[in-house]
Amino acid sequence: MEFSTPLRRLVATAEEVAGRNQEKIRDSIVKSIYLTAENIAHATACPKVEKSIDWDRKIDDILTSPVWGFPIMFAMLAVVFWVTITGANYPSEVLATGLFWLEDRLTDLFTAMQAPGWLHGLLVCGVYRSLAWVVSVMLPPMAIFFPLFTLLEDAGYLPRIAFNLDCFFKKAGTHGKQALTMCMGFGCNAAGVIACRIIESPRERLIATLTNNFVPCNGRFPTLIALATIFVGGSVALSLRSMVATLTVTGLVVFGIAVTLFVSWLLAKTLLKGELSLFALELPPYRIPKVGQVIVRSVFDRTLFVLARAVLVAAPAGGIIWLFANIPVGEMSLLATFAGWLDPFARHLGLDGFILLAFILGLPANEIVLPILIMAYVSGGALMELDSLAALRHLLVDQHGWTWLTALCTMIFSLCHWPCGTTLFTIRREQRSWRWTIIAAVIPTVIGCGVCLLLNYLVRGLGLI
Amino acid sequence: MGSTRKEPVIALAGNPNTGKSTLFNALTGLRQHTGNWPGKTVLQTKGSYIYKGRKYTLVDLPGTYSLLANSLEEQVARDFICFGGPDATIVVVDATCLERNLNLALQITEITAKVVVCVNLIDEARRKKLKIDREKLSCLLGVPVVTTAARGGEGLPQLLNLVDQVVKGEIRPQPRLVQYDPEVETAVAKLVPQVKAVLGDLVNARWLSLRLLEGDLTLIEAVEKLTGKNKHVPCGWC
Amino acid sequence: MAGLKPLKAIPNGAFAYVTKVNTAGLTRRRLLDLGLVPGTRVEVVRRSPMGDPIAVKIRGAIIALRAEESGLVMVRE
Known part of the structure; x- marks a missing residue:
């Protein structure tokens, strides 16, 4: 200057x-x-006065010990998922029952007003049902997950995660604080991308931004949890179901972390070579969290924020998808026609045309992928009333020939595909580059397709299915 | 930099993990909004509170250990305190870790005298049987000091009262500045008159001289931007 | 000089005094700003499960440093 x-x-x-x-x-x-x-x-x-007991050190001795550090970390992750999965079941059911009861009343209202069938279809079967689905499926897990997560954050555990994992990030050629941005990504990848600001070096920040999508956000958890419960949990005794589902979801998350490290390493070796920046991370004292404040803050700052976003996207999307499913092209609906086009390619990935289409149409928000899929499957054109997972299982397995492999590939594709619209928009805003935004979408998609393809052919080749 | 604006602007500075955001939330409640610092990808949170019928704007600066401009956050915080014209600056320090935190407080009092030091987490300190001599601290720093426990709301009325008095000029803090090695002090003494001749009262001359001596060009760039356009405090901040 | 070693060589739970920082430029400035000025008493509190980074108590705060940085700080026990 x-x-x-x-x-x-x-x-x-x-x-x-x-x-x-x-x-x-x-x-x-x-x-x-x-x-x-x-x-x-x-x-x-x-x-x-020298304190008789230094609790912080005692706690850290356990939480960051060579023996217990990692097991505790994964156990903590699993417990959070388990509490979320089990705790959300009942309220989800109650919400669903309530919201679908309201739907019947809305239908009564439309009938009484002698409204045309398409208006009722668009507004009630399209818009309202997607909303009801998103709210009943997403609200309870979020209302449990976010406060739990905020509790860990408030207590001061998150920097310890970064401390434990830093050596892996160092080997990958990135910053240990990336672990913190990934933690935020569990809530919402867009929030995770914004959190990448805490990483100072532009190179390391970009790597963290490009890989944030490999941790499943709250919009994808319901899909993962539902599929894990039906297909993996479904094959064991009832009492073990949530446990097995939890382990599956935890396993998927660990897989996501492994992919994150691998992709980070690849980027640091190729596109984004450079020196490691200074790493200095404070391990603040543990504090007993103020539970009341944590709940209020996580409900207002996170739960309602994410839910509002989902609702804003789901309402119009529900309407549009209802139209797609109900505008006939020849014999089939527009939706079925598109799915038919995608089907040959999707089969290679262990998916089917409808699943791939649901992911594509779910670009605005991952929360609506499963609702779209269900809407597409029940070709009556509207989201069916899924009051139980058993009904979902019946729909997927008996009517559409899903196997455990289909479920696994869908879960992996959910974990590794393009980020949602909000996240892409956020990446564009943070990095001020279309190029990196496109790369952020291409990398996970390529990896997702690759892994699914490989898995599909491997399993079929070995005759496991 | 006088308070010609109707709403006084208060800067909130402090180390990370001092409960600074808790204090910010406690003071502003839901009256806050976030954005970016102009031209920087650093999160800026602003909020407001009402005290004695007057509305105050509170700007939450990035949490930093120092203001010596080694990072974007430090530059943002430094530039706001220096050029953003806050009517007062609250420095939040951790009662359980005074030594580290006073490092930042001392750097801020070099830039501006309108400082209130807020010794937060006093409840934690009590739990650790640590006593803080508030009056002595205030005397040694030369600025008003208040002890708070932001999570429980303790001490917040006193904090707001002190800030109000500093804004109105009822309290005029006289910071006791850090004394440097004789060589540094001699060099500073040589530079101060020249800085004053060029920049007048725009920037604290002693502080700028120190930065010049250590070759901190980011600050000179900031000064250049300020004087290059016009002599006014940029309004993009507020 | 006798007894001079890099901070990363200090065992857990041991104290040492900073004597110098073996680097220049931004890294030096950052390390100094963390409080690693000559004469400062530091304590290596613990190591991460994989041995690196190490957690060092510097002027009241516990800060994790990678071997790259803690190797630059020379200390005397």
């Missing part, structure tokens, strides 16, 4: 006065400030 003449003169004078000692002067300045701070602190904060 060019300076104006008086400023340039000032800089020149300063350089003259400092001589060649700028670095030394700086050292001396920093030292003097710290010494003054030390003196004042000693004069005013006294006397620090």
Whole structure:
């Protein structure tokens, strides 16, 4: 930068006065400030009685120990999922029953007003049902997951995760704080992408941004949980179901983390070569979280925010998809026609045309992928009333020939495909580059397709199915 | 930099993990909105609170250990305190870790005198049987000091009262500045008159001289932007 | 000089005093700003499960540093 003449003169004078000692002067300045701070602190904060028990250290001895550090971390993850899955069941059912009861009343209202059939279809079967689905499926898990997560955050556990995992990120050539942005990504990938700001080096921040999508966000958890419960949990005794589903989801998350590290490493070795930046992460003291505040804050800041976004997207999307499903093209609906086009390709990936179409139409928000799929399958044109997972199982397995492989490929594709519209928009805004935004969409898609393809052919080739 | 605006602007500075955001939330409640610092990908949170019928704008600066401009966050925080013209700056420090936190407080009092130091997490300190001599701290720093426990709301009325008095000029803090090594002080003494001649009262001359001596060009760039366009405080901040 | 070693060589639970920071430029400035000025008493509190990074108590706060940085800080026990 060019300076104006008086400023340039000032800089020149300063350089003259400092001589060649700028670095030394700086050292001396920093030292003097710290010494003054030390003196004042000693004069005013006294006397620090050595505490009999240093709880922080005791806790850290366990949480970051070579033996227990990793198991506890994954156990913690699993417990959070388990509480979310089990805890959300009942309220989800109650909400669904309530909302679908309301739907019947709405239908009565439309009938009483002698409204045309298409209006009822569009507004009630399209818009309202998607909303009801999104709210009843998403609200309870979010209302449990976010407060639990905020509790861990408030207690000070998250920096310990970064501390435990940093060596892997170092080997991948990125910053340990990436672990923190991934934690945010569990809530919402767009939030995770914004959180990447805490990483200072542009190179490392970009890597964290491009890979954030590999941790499943809240919009994808319901899909993963539902499929895991039906297909993996469904094959064991009832009492073990949530446990097995939890393990499956945890396994998928660990797979996502592995992919994150692999892709980060690949990027750091190829497109985004560079030096590691300085790593300095504070491990703050543990604090007992204020439960009340945590619940209020996570409900307002996160749950309602994410839900509002989902609802805003789901309402119009529900209407549009109802139209797609009900506008006939020859014999079939528009939706079925599109699905037919996609089907040959999707079969290679272990999916079918409808599944792939649901992911494509779900671009605005991942929450609506499963509702779209269901709407597409029940070709009556509207989202069916799925009051139980058994009904969903019947629809998928008996009517549309899903196998465990279909479910697994769908789950993997859900974990590895293009980020949702909001996330892409956020990446574009944060990085100010269309190029990186497109790359952020291409990388996970390529990986998802590759893994599904490989898995599909491997399983079929080995005759496992 | 006088308070010609109707709504006084208060900057909230502090180290990370001092409960700064808790304090911010406690003061502003839901009256807050976030955006970006102008031209920077650093999150800016602003909020407002009412005290004695007057509306105050509270700007939450990025949490930093230092203001010596080694990172974008530090630059943003420094530039706002220095050029954003806050009517007062609250420095949140962690009562359980004064030494580290005072490092930042001392750097801020070098830039501006209109500072209130808020010793937060005093409840944690009490739990750890740590006593803080508030009056002595205030005396050694030369600025008003208040102890708070933002999570429980303790001390917040006193904090708002002190800020109000500093804004109105009823309290005029006289910070006790860090004394540097003789060589540094001699060099500063040489530079100060020249800085004053060029920039007048725009920036604290002693502080700018120190930055010039250590060769911090980011600050000179900020000054250049400020004086290059016009002599006014940029309004993009507020 | 006798007894001078990099911070990363200090065992868990041991104290040491910073004597110098073996780097220049931005990294040096950042390390100094963390409080690693000569004379500062530091304590290596723990190591991460894989041995790196290490957690160091510097002026009241516990800060995790990678071997790359903690190797630059020379200390005396």
